[in-house]
Amino acid sequence: MSYCVECGVKLADSEKVCPLCNTEVINPNRKGEGDQRPYPKRVEHQMTGINRVSAAQLGSVFLICPVGASLLIDFLTARWSVSWSLYVAGAGMLLFIMLLLPMMFKQSRPYLSLVLDTISVGAYLMIIAWVGGDMTWCWLFGLPIVTLTGFAAAAILAFCRAKKMKLSSKVGGCSIVLSFYILLLELSIDRAIAGKLFFWTYSPSDFYFNWSQYVVAPLLFISILCFYVSRKAGLIDEIKRRLFV
Amino acid sequence: MFCCIMVLKYFLNYDIFIGVVKIAYQKLRKGDTFTNMSERKQWYRLDNAAMIYPVMSSRSWMAMFRLCATLTEEVDKKTLEEALSVTIKRFPTMAVRVRRGIFWYYLESLDGAPPVTKDVANPCLPIARGKNRKFLFRVRYYRKRIALEFFHALTDGSGGMCFLKTLVAEYLERRYDVKIPRGVDILDCSEKPKPEELEDSFIGASGNVGLERGEKSAYRIKGTPEHAQFMNIVTGVCDSALVSKKAHELGVSVTHYLTAILIQSVADIQSKEYLRRNRMKPIKICIPVNLRKLFGSSTLRNFSSYVNPGIERKYGEYSLKQTAETVYHFMGLETSPQKMRAKFSANVRAEHNIVMRCIPLFIKVAVLRLAYRATGDIQYSSTISNLGVVKLPEVMEQYVDRMDFQLGPLFQNKVMCAALSYKGMLYINFTRKIREADVEKNFFRRLIEEGVPVTIESNMNERSLME
Numbered sequence: 092m093s094y095c096v097e098c099g100v101k102l103a104d105s106e107k108v109c110p111l112c113n114t115e116v117i118n119p120n121r122k123g124e125g126d127q128r129p130y131p132k133r134v135e136h137q138m139t140g141i142n143r144v145s146a147a148q149l150g151s152v153f154l155i156c157p158v159g160a161s162l163l164i165d166f167l168t169a170r171w172s173v174s175w176s177l178y179v180a181g182a183g184m185l186l187f188i189m190l191l192l193p194m195m196f197k198q199s200r201p202y203l204s205l206v207l208d209t210i211s212v213g214a215y216l217m218i219i220a221w222v223g224g225d226m227t228w229c230w231l232f233g234l235p236i237v238t239l240t241g242f243a244a245a246a247i248l249a250f251c252r253a254k255k256m257k258l259s260s261k262v263g264g265c266s267i268v269l270s271f272y273i274l275l276l277e278l279s280i281d282r283a284i285a286g287k288l289f290f291w292t293y294s295p296s297d298f299y300f301n302w303s304q305y306v307v308a309p310l311l312f313i314s315i316l317c318f319y320v321s322r323k324a325g326l327i328d329e330i331k332r333r334l335f336v
Numbered sequence: 337m338f339c340c341i342m343v344l345k346y347f348l349n350y351d352i353f354i355g356v357v358k359i360a361y362q363k364l365r366k367g368d369t370f371t372n373m374s375e376r377k378q379w380y381r382l383d384n385a386a387m388i389y390p391v392m393s394s395r396s397w398m399a400m401f402r403l404c405a406t407l408t409e410e411v412d413k414k415t416l417e418e419a420l421s422v423t424i425k426r427f428p429t430m431a432v433r434v435r436r437g438i439f440w441y442y443l444e445s446l447d448g449a450p451p452v453t454k455d456v457a458n459p460c461l462p463i464a465r466g467k468n469r470k471f472l473f474r475v476r477y478y479r480k481r482i483a484l485e486f487f488h489a490l491t492d493g494s495g496g497m498c499f500l501k502t503l504v505a506e507y508l509e510r511r512y513d514v515k516i517p518r519g520v521d522i523l524d525c526s527e528k529p530k531p532e533e534l535e536d537s538f539i540g541a542s543g544n545v546g547l548e549r550g551e552k553s554a555y556r557i558k559g560t561p562e563h564a565q566f567m568n569i570v571t572g573v574c575d576s577a578l579v580s581k582k583a584h585e586l587g588v589s590v591t592h593y594l595t596a597i598l599i600q601s602v603a604d605i606q607s608k609e610y611l612r613r614n615r616m617k618p619i620k621i622c623i624p625v626n627l628r629k630l631f632g633s634s635t636l637r638n639f640s641s642y643v644n645p646g647i648e649r650k651y652g653e654y655s656l657k658q659t660a661e662t663v664y665h666f667m668g669l670e671t672s673p674q675k676m677r678a679k680f681s682a683n684v685r686a687e688h689n690i691v692m693r694c695i696p697l698f699i700k701v702a703v704l705r706l707a708y709r710a711t712g713d714i715q716y717s718s719t720i721s722n723l724g725v726v727k728l729p730e731v732m733e734q735y736v737d738r739m740d741f742q743l744g745p746l747f748q749n750k751v752m753c754a755a756l757s758y759k760g761m762l763y764i765n766f767t768r769k770i771r772e773a774d775v776e777k778n779f780f781r782r783l784i785e786e787g788v789p790v791t792i793e794s795n796m797n798e799r800s801l802m803e
Binding site: 099129 | 395454455456457458461462464478479565566569570571572773776777780781784789790791792793794795796797798801802
């Protein structure tokens with residue numbers, strides 16, 4: 092029987108270190124492992140969460156059922172062609188890529204997911220346009236906005252994941268990205284309405300901004316403020332000191 | 337129905353169809369399908385204290401506690417299984433599973449017995465749905481030890497101890513061919529269960545006036561979270577007569593004395609808090625109170641309440657003697673039958689409220705979860721549950737070396753303490769869900785400073801198995 096030199100408690104022979112203070116038991120008279128352990132060398136492992144990969148696989152199987160049924164019914168009723176069922180198939184594809192596919196990755200892959208999400212949304216819009224028989228709105232309006240949103244989301248993600256960047260710089264960076272996004276969004280919408288698809292078909296007079304400037308102005312102000320604050324360590328310290336909870 | 341029969345007739349061979357109908361008709365006439373089913377599926381309402389446990393249970397948390405008996409010789413699994421299969425018939429409210437009704441959870445009886453499995457170093461894990469043959473208690477063994485882990489919705493410490501004693505008695509009778517006298521604590525398994533053992537005693541004992549349940553939130557012990565499926569156990573073994581002597585020197589009981597030391601141990605940690613707000617919070621310890629003696633009940637289901645004695649350090653520092661006296665006087669006031677009745681009557685009245693009864697279960701669950709998060713564990717800093725002196729008949733005592741009582745993790749509180757005395761030794765089991773052992777360290781150091789030698793053992797070495 093040994094005593095802990097730190098706590099003064101008597102330690103059972105099974106204890107190699109004091110369970111209270113982690114002080115090692117050094118007893119030259121102690122031989123071998125000592126008494127039997129009070130607990131077995133066996134632990135129980137329980138599944139506490141859902142296995143993501145299995146859940147994704149199961150979800151995919153469930154997803155295939157309505158998609159397959161729709162395609163089959165459409166194929167049989169429309170005499171060997173498909174039309175409306177493509178909406179269901181496209182929606183199924185979208186659900187799979189946005190929800191189930193990321194669950195199958197062993198590690199989080201946000202950029203790859205984002206690229207796939209953007210492509211799948213674009214593809215779904217094209218399917219809708221193709222089935223509807225009018226691709227114009229898709230080329231002029233749908234795809235540019237989806238692409239633009241994808242790039243903006245990627246840029247915001249990059250700022251958010253930057254490890255060495257201060258929080259204020261991240262907020263500033265995201266505000267700038269959002270400003271550009273809003274400007275380009277208005278430009279795209281206006282040009283789509285005017286029927287101009289490509290930037291090289293724009294005339295200089297087309298580059299005017301109306302509603303977006305009211306959104307961009309406060310965003311730019313926030314970004315300038317954030318970048319200014321991020322460069323002033325003393326100011327950050329002062330804010331932390333005054334506002335700590 | 338007619339359409340179904342016609343469809344079946346069309347698709348199936350006519351002879352097979354007629355055959356199936358004939359067999360079904362014969363089964364119905366004999367009544368061996370539905371009659372037996374209704375006999376087998378006995379069901380019970382949850383007792384008033386158990387209502388909250390299924391509501392708060394999840395894959396990661398269940399209110400569990402563990403009782404162990406260490407014998408003089410190694411446990412024989414087969415004999416234990418035989419003893420269990422006999423014992424469980426005497427305790428029908430233990431052989432149940434929780435089911436969802438439309439308005440309430442209820443207990444549905446099960447056939448057979450749970451599996452007897454080897455013990456583990458991380459006990460009191462939640463019982464996964466459908467596992468353990470659907471039973472809500474586990475039976476485990478390790479070398480000389482028999483361990484039972486109960487879901488709190490089944491019973492409390494006293495009911496669990498009665499089950500353990502009866503199981504061990506049945507085991508010893510089979511193993512050593514001895515005759516163990518039966519009574520109130522160790523039930524006779526040849527008798528039928530008595531109605532008073534199965535009753536919800538809260539209902540019979542409740543009064544018309546309820547007591548306000550709200551209490552000020554207490555100081556919470558924080559620390560590095562332990563592995564989700566591991567609970568640290570530190571057991572301190574000391575001479576119960578010596579502890580009793582020390583308690584009597586202060587003019588209090590052993591429970592009051594241990595509570596006072598626990599409060600002081602938590603106060604040592606609270607003193608190191610950075611924020612003044614945390615340093616000034618009251619330290620309160622939850623002490624379960626067995627209501628059986630107060631209200632003359634012999635139920636085997638939950639029949640206990642609690643009190644939360646403590647100190648308010650914002651008014652100044654308390655010595656151990658002052659703390660013990662505070663606990664003693666607080667408990668003297670709060671554990672009177674009248675006060676206890678008023679305390680649980682509020683819950684019983686809420687349960688019987690017609691509006692409350694008509695609310696669908698899923699709404700009740702959502703509301704109760706929110707209410708428990710806001711008012712449950714946060715009212716106290718830790719828990720100490722003392723089962724008192726465990727006595728066994730002489731013939732049984734010679735085969736049982738030791739008894740233990742351990743509390744499973746609480747919903748929000750991280751450190752729990754349970755104690756019992758057996759054969760002149762006091763077994764104090766600390767269980768915690770944080771890495772830091774500061775509470776136990778302070779507790780046992782204080783006991784040693786008081787002149788009580790303590791022997792420590794733990795499951796710390798087995799922690800590495802979780803990595």
